[in-house]
Every structure is written in C-alpha cells, then in structure tokens.
Amino acid sequence: MAGGQERILRRRIKSVQATKKITRAMELIAGSRIVRAQQRVHAAMPYSDQITHVVRDLAAAGGEVSSPLLLGHETVRRVGFVALAADRGLCGGYNTAIIRATEGEVREQAKAGIDYSLILVGRKAESYFRFRGYRIDATFSGFSDSPTYEDARKVAAHVIAAYERGDVDRVELVYTRFASAGYQEVVRRPLVPLEAEVVEGESKPKADYEMEPSASEILDTLLPRYVEARVYAGILNAAASEHAFRQRAMKAATDNAEELITTLGRVMNRARQDSITTEIMEIVGGSEALSGASHASDFIRHPLELPEAPV
Numbered sequence: 001m002a003g004g005q006e007r008i009l010r011r012r013i014k015s016v017q018a019t020k021k022i023t024r025a026m027e028l029i030a031g032s033r034i035v036r037a038q039q040r041v042h043a044a045m046p047y048s049d050q051i052t053h054v055v056r057d058l059a060a061a062g063g064e065v066s067s068p069l070l071l072g073h074e075t076v077r078r079v080g081f082v083a084l085a086a087d088r089g090l091c092g093g094y095n096t097a098i099i100r101a102t103e104g105e106v107r108e109q110a111k112a113g114i115d116y117s118l119i120l121v122g123r124k125a126e127s128y129f130r131f132r133g134y135r136i137d138a139t140f141s142g143f144s145d146s147p148t149y150e151d152a153r154k155v156a157a158h159v160i161a162a163y164e165r166g167d168v169d170r171v172e173l174v175y176t177r178f179a180s181a182g183y184q185e186v187v188r189r190p191l192v193p194l195e196a197e198v199v200e201g202e203s204k205p206k207a208d209y210e211m212e213p214s215a216s217e218i219l220d221t222l223l224p225r226y227v228e229a230r231v232y233a234g235i236l237n238a239a240a241s242e243h244a245f246r247q248r249a250m251k252a253a254t255d256n257a258e259e260l261i262t263t264l265g266r267v268m269n270r271a272r273q274d275s276i277t278t279e280i281m282e283i284v285g286g287s288e289a290l291s292g293a294s295h296a297s298d299f300i301r302h303p304l305e306l307p308e309a310p311v
Helices: 002-060 094-111 123-131 149-165 215-301
Strands: 078-084 115-121 136-140 170-180 183-192
Touching: 002 170, 002 215, 078 094, 078 149, 078 215, 094 115, 094 123, 094 170, 094 183, 094 215, 115 123, 115 149, 123 136, 136 149, 149 170, 149 183, 149 215, 170 215, 183 215
Parallel strands: 078 115, 078 170, 115 136
Antiparallel strands: 170 183
C-alpha cells in the first residue's frame, strides 16, 4: 500500500515539475515582451500628443466645427463600448477586470433606459458576452499581444462608420492603462464624439496662417486619424498590461508549483519511511517466528527423558 502511494506521489511530483517549467518559461517570455510593449507605448505618445495639438490649432485658426465626430447627437439612445481584452488566458484577472467594467457600464446604461452596442477586441471578451447572450455588433481578434496601427485603423473605421450612420450616439473605450510593470488600471475614456476641450483653442494669441485647403477640410481629414491614434494608444496600453498581468500570474504559478513540489516531497518521504519501517518490522517478525519454530523442532527431535514409572 505504501509503495503504491509512493509511486503515485512520484508521478505527481514529475507532473508538477513539468508544469513549473512551462509557467517559468511563460513568465520569462512575458517579462521580455513587457519591455518591448512599454517602448511601443512611449513611442506612440508623441504622435498622439502632436495630432491633438494640430487639431486644437486648426480649430483656433478658424476651422468650422462641422464634422459629425465633433457634433454630438441631441438624444443619446445607444452607447457603444469598445472593450479591449486579450485573445488568450493565463493572465490573472486581466480579462475579468475588463469584462466586469464593460458589463457594469452596460447595466448602468440599461437602468437609464439607454441601449448598448458592444465592439469587442479579444477572443476572451467575445466568448464571455456571446455565452451570456449579449448582443455583439463587431468583434476583432488575433492581435491583442502584438497590435499594429492597421489593427487600430480597422477598429476605428468601424466605430466612425457606426457613429456617422447613427447606429450609436456615443462611444466609449474600455481598456487597461499601463502605468508601470507593477501597476495597471482599468479606465473608461470617451472616444466619439470628441471632447470639447480637444478642439478648444488656447487663449494665447495665434499667428495667422493661410491654409490650402481650408482649415475645416484639414480638420475633417485629421479627426479620423485622431480617433485612430486614440484607439492605437489604447490597444498598445492593453497589450503591455496583458504581458504584465501574465508575468505576475505565471510567477505566482511557478511559486505555487515549487511549494507543492516541496509538500509532496515531504509526504513521499514519510510514505517511504513508513514503508521501510513496515518492511523492517516484517523482517524482524519473520525472524522471530523462524527462531521460535527452530526451538520447537529441536524439542520434537530430542524429547525429555522421563523416569520410568514404578511397576
């Protein structure tokens, strides 16, 4: 019995050791990808900041606010939510946080009598909302851990088209902001229509420029690029946050595997000691039994000579 238990524990230890190697490798991979993802986040910031300044300058230079991306709808009947989740799991509570934030906003809008529209990025968010019967208007997947600007362009194009058609009256972006490798937070940012402060010119005097084409035409051309830049910044932050969450989750899994291996090793050693003790006791017991049997056979072969009884 003890020997069978020892074999079972030995197989389990080998299985946990194999799992530990996998989680350790995933931890190292995620750690190396965090650096690249963080660099991409910082590299995209100057473009986003500069296009914001250009939009402000154009508006201050006399650009007419006629784009539908700036003119909000009078009545908000449906709000769209662009949720940026991951394509894969094994990243702790990353997907759960995004899903809960999005689902909470949908319920809040429902309480106010406002309909919703889900635009989901990542297979995990899609599978969650589809399984629970939510209405999904668009899905994008396959690039959560390494997004490109073209991926952001596709998402932004769908959002802009839906807003211009009147399918949604407001769109919000739900993603995980990457602050550092040790801190990330789920945020909700308005995407379209653009906030008024984005296009408000600064109060200081501006130089007069002659523009060809007009400032309004340039503004209409740049506003879609601005939406694309915001979506791109969001998915870059989401990718970096996903790697950070995965690194922490895999490190915790590796530590738990080490602890489990130590615990199972102790149990196996106790089982082995019990097995050895049992075998020793069986040997001693068998030896004593053989010794007792030897004395009995000698007694049978050489019986005691008793005196003869008187006649």
